[in-house]
Amino acid sequence: MSIENELISKFGASVDKPEVISTLEHCMKIYDLSVDEIYIKWEQFSYHNRDKYAANSLTDQVLHDFKEYIQQQMERRANASITSTQSTISSLKKPKMLIPNTNSPSIFGLGIPNTPTLKKRRLEARSPLEQSKLSPLVGDNTSISNTSPLAATPNSGTPANLKNATEPDKCLVTLNVDNVNKAEGIDFDNESKVIISPFYDAKKYKFRTMRQSLLDAADVLDEQIDIFTEVIQKHHNLKASDIGDPTFQQQSEVYTVGRIVADSVSAEGSLNVDSLAIETSRSTGIGRRIRLNFEKVQDLSVFPGQIIGLRGKNANGEYFVVEEILKVPYLNFPVSDAETLQNSQITLNDQAMKVVVTAGPYTAANNLDFSNLADFVERINSSIKPHVLVMFGPFLDITHPLISTGNIPEFPSLKQQPKTLDEIFIKVITPILRRINPKIQVIVLPSTKEVSSKHAAYPQDSLDRKYLGLPKNFKCFTNPSTFQLNEIFFGCSNNDIYKDLKEVTKGGNVFQRNRFDRVSEHILEQRRYYPVFPGGIRTRKIEDKNGKPIFEHISGADLDLPYLGLTEFVGGIIPDVILIPSELTHFARVVQNVIMINPGSFIRPNGGRGTYVEMSIEAPDMENEKMTKVEDVYLHNLWKRSRIDVLTA
Incomplete structure (x- = not known):
């Protein structure tokens, strides 16, 4: 297929003009972009300028602004590369790249890093001078207070004021701003409390990973088709x-x-x-x-x-x-009877519920500095004051450059340095999280890249709360998981479906809808949090001992196929709100009357402030027109009585 046909296939019939095709091909040639890459940049540009230009508009002015948008992206990337290069040159010794053990087979024929070996490797305590000689990512630590318990030695290549370049708690995007007021949050002097109820069987996640057989995997994949055959047969x-x-x-x-x-x-x-x-x-x-x-x-x-x-x-x-x-029919929406809704009103004293959602990573790509997280915890207690805080991992990312290479910096405030990666979590991260007011309930969901997780595949068991030293107001749930906050159903999955789902599209009408909406509809239709198969894989190109280029598996979806049934919607219902963190642009959208949210990353790779989500949910009022009665029960209609704000972290 020619490049012109590929562009028409991706962008739709609106690009089938010589001047438009010529402009796009020119951009691809100048910036060395593939058709997929320039289409992704177009989706990003369209999302940022959705209020300025009409949908699917490709006028001369739009194309001109699009080219400037790509140029700005490339300049920022070049500046970041120069900064990283200067930091590397200033180091005294380049660390040796460790190559994971690729002898472990997987169902896709790919090697999986031997995570337990890396996790249990003891870390030798080093003096700051010795550490500076070993790691190119560690620079002068004179800017860090010796009394700070939060930060490891930072990277000299990152400006000290970069993380403070953006004002915290600045609103970037708001959904339902005209219909719902912002919630005040929890009153610490009041006994009101949100009731949290897991809606999944935790025992089913206690399986041992990396023990799947081809026969078990084939049975599950075959069963998925048979189940949908019955659904389609009945519906049609x-x-x-x-x-x-x-x-x-x-x-x-x-x-x-x-x-x-x-x-x-x-x-x-x-x-x-x-x-x-x-x-x-x-x-x-x-x-x-x-x-x-x-x-x-x-x-x-x-x-x-x-x-x-x-x-x-x-x-x-x-x-x-x-x-x-x-057409595949959607599942039913959840409903509640009058008694359940009245109990929900009582638990909150008829006040709006505030839910805050964050997603890792919580440090930049060049340090293990958790000071932004500590500052966020202070704001959680003093000004934000949510009833429930939902935190997605990773807290310690196994693919973090300092962790994957073993160049762990010292933590100046600790008298005894951590000797394992788990100890870093317990001695550095846990003390920060324990400062959260005990009346604020916290839900923690792991990531497949989480250092402290026993499961390195998806679906994934929960973190061990007691082992990590987290207090009782913390609840560790599985990945994915479905739970209730009072009457409301939350569906959570920490696997980047929005980035991994590679659409094949045709027709101009398809592009009238936002890509995030299309992917969200696929999730709802397929009734699974991660319907892509095979899952997304991330690799990097390295050289073996003979200088031959090979591709090393870094991370990805890492699906445990025999247990994919645990990734399906439970109870035969669609959750009221679905939370799926993604590396792509943050968003909050209503799709098929379901609120779909990507909170974005808490910290950007360069150390800048990321984003988090604040949900304000009105208490259920059966006399309010926002509630819909169906026979003797009520639809929750969360999309009508919720306000979602995306804020800077």
Whole structure:
């Protein structure tokens, strides 16, 4: 496929103009961008300028501003690279890059770093002089107070005032600003308390990771297709005999259900409409695959791993011509009876509930300085005062440059330096978190990159609260997890679906919707927090002993396939609000009457302030028009009675 066709496939028919194509190709050539990369930058540009330009607008002025936007991004990246290079040159010795153990096989044929070995490796206590000789990321520590318990020796390449360049608690985005007032927060002199109820079986997460077999994985993937087959069959009033094998050549139309996959396991580069196939279940097509032809479909948005229902026929035995994509029904919304809603009003004294959400990392990429987190905790107690604080990991990221290379700096305030990575959490992070007012309830969810987690795969067991020394007002939940705050259902997942889901799109109408909305609809339709398969993988290019380039696995979705059932929505309902942190731009959106939130990273990689989310939720009032009564129960309608503010951390 030519670059011009790829651009039209990604951007839609609106770019099918010589001047527009020429401008985009010129940008790709100057800045060395692929079609996918320039499209992602266009999505970012469109989101930031959504109030300035019409949707899918590609006028001369818009293209001019888009080019300037890319140029500014490149300049910032170049400045950051220069700063990092100066820091490296100023060091006395370059650390040796440690290569993870890649002898451990995975179901994808990829090596997995031997995390437990790195985690348990004892760290030798070093003097500041010795440390400065070992690490290029550690500089002069004269700017750090010797009495500070929060900061490790910082990087000299980062300006000291960078993290304070942005005013904290500055509102960036607000949802429902005109309909809901901002909540005042918890009254520490009052006994009001939010009731937190886990809505999952914690025992099911107590499995041992890295013990999956191909047979178990195949059974789970096959079962997903069979479950959706029943759902689609019931929704569209189809008979069991109507579901056929798309790989079988025949002249009549059939209905089929399967998984979207690439048409070749060795396919390289980005997928497109012409490189997709459908994988059948063992009961329908013995697990065989066949290429898909979407010429007769006007609008399309699919992705690898999606379970999809199709109507079409395979006339020549080479590909399945799709006539129609069958709609998959959404799950039901949660409801509550009058008594439950009255109890929710009582627990909060008819006041609005305030929920704050943060997501790691909590330090910059060049230091282990937790002073911003400590400052945030002080504001939590004094001004923000939420009823509930939801904190996503990682608190200590296994891929952090200082941790992955073993160049752990000293913590000046500690008399005895940590000897393991777990001790860093216990001695440095836990004291900060323990300062949170005990009347504020805190929910902690791990990350697959979390150093202190026993599970390095998704789905993931919770952190050990007692081992980490966290107080009783902390609750450690699994990843993903569903829980209730009073009557409201929260769905949480700490796996970056918004970055990992690679859409294959067709048709101009698809681009009338924001990409975040499209991905959110896929999540709701697929009934799973992470429906992509195979999961996203992040690698970096290094050289082996012979100087041959190889790709090292850094992190990714790291799916534990036999337990993917734990990533599905529980209880047959869609949560009122879904929280999924992503490295992409923060957002708060209403999709199919569900609030979808990405709080963004708490700290930017360069040390600048990131973002967090503050939710103000009105108490349920059964007499209010915002509540909808259905027979004897009420829809929660959280999207009508909630205000979401995205603020600087």
